[in-house]
Amino acid sequence: MKAVQFTSYGEPEVLQLREVADPVPTPHDVLIEVKATTVNHLDLFQRAGSRPVGQLPFTPGLEAAGVVIEDSNGFRAGEHVLTTRATKDTGSGGYASKLAVPAAHLARIPAGVSFAEAVAAGLAASTAWGSLFDLGHLKAGERALIWAGSSGVGSIAIQLAKQAGAWVATTASSEERAATLKKIGADLVINPRTQNVEEALQAVGGAHLVIELVGTSLQTSLSAATVDGRIILIGNLGGKEATIDTQAWRLKRLQVIGGGQLQTSIANEEKYLQLIAKKNVIPLIARILPIEQAAEAHRLLESGEPQGKLILTYAE
Incomplete structure (x- = not known):
């Protein structure tokens, strides 16, 4: 071979x-x-x-x-x-x-899903599902902040969160990327280079769940979260070190949960492949x-x- x-x-x-x-x-x-x-x-x-x-x-x-x-x-x-x-x-x-x-x-892989679509979802969707639901326990009506919406994990997480009935904010560094993310369901797209992520989220009441994919933005995630919010630390695209204010973390009773290379179950992987077959999720x-x-x-x-x-x- x-x-x-x-x-x-x-x-x-x-x-x-x-x-x-x-x-x-x-x-x-x-x-x-x-x-x-x-x-x-x-x-x-x-x-x-x-x-x-x-x-x-x-x-x-x-x-x-x-x-x-x-x-x-x-x-x-x-x-x-x-x-x-x-x-x-x-x-x-x-x-x-x-x-x-x-x-x-x-x-x-169900009928109607190509090999390319299946792997494009693949581990990214498995990680997104695991972070949103297995660890994050996202519920309908909650607000989610998903960093790096254009990434493989981010783009699938936006769509899975919307399927679950959540309101979703995400981040993108250009208008072109923002337009694509709005097309796949994001309710709010923030450019962290020109906009204040914390202020944008607090203006709507804060995020109940944050999917942290950047790492260096952990302090912003803490600030953007609502009281009793959950932060799932999945990636460190921006670097592996971050300076945080432990007082804000403590007073808001926030949970920060490390996810690492997270995967959901095979049964859940087949569930998101079915969503792709129905065109409810597009990798x-x-x-x-x-x-x-x-x-x-x-x-x-x-x-x-x-x-x-x-x-x-x-x-x-």
Whole structure:
């Protein structure tokens, strides 16, 4: 089979498409032919060496969508499936053309959802669901602030929160991005470079739930939250250090909950795939590139956050 790997750390050029041995399934695995995967920030960190991997050569890729090759463990040959746990699969990550995936890690992709749409949602939607509902316990009628609305997690979280009946504010750094986020359901889009996020949220009563994806904006999230609000700390796109006022945190009785690389259950992953099939949720896709252009996809992500996911595909 083929796989994009790196044998040493470095710039995107270290990514090479290579011939490698097929994975050998365990008795609990399902063998799938990969059709699409995505590029995530962790892939960049691993390739550059800032998040060293256990062993080289290494195949990146946190998620993959594909076709079941042969009947196994309750899955039928030809079924379309998604894994958001590709780094735990036998042999390699999602940049490989075949994966041996534990059956317990597979979600079924419903009719009407493409492989690109499935992975564009993928781990981002799993994280969004986990932060909004598993940890954040978002309820209808509550107000949510979702940072970095143009990110993969942010754009899906906006739509899932709206599906749950919440009022949603988000952040974007340009009018073009703001227009897209309003189109997918955001009630309020704030440009944190030119507007005061805290004032904008407090003007409507404060956020009951904040999905914090930037990290350095944690103090603003504390200030923007209502009394007894919840803040789910998922990402640190802006950096891993923040200075906060513990007095404000204490007096408002705020909960700050670390989420990290959060994933919801397979059952919930199948729920959001059904929402995509019904067109109630639309994953944002920036570009779809052939797997041979993995290095170019890494360069694009490094050049500035695209609005939507970068998808890598294997030829049909």
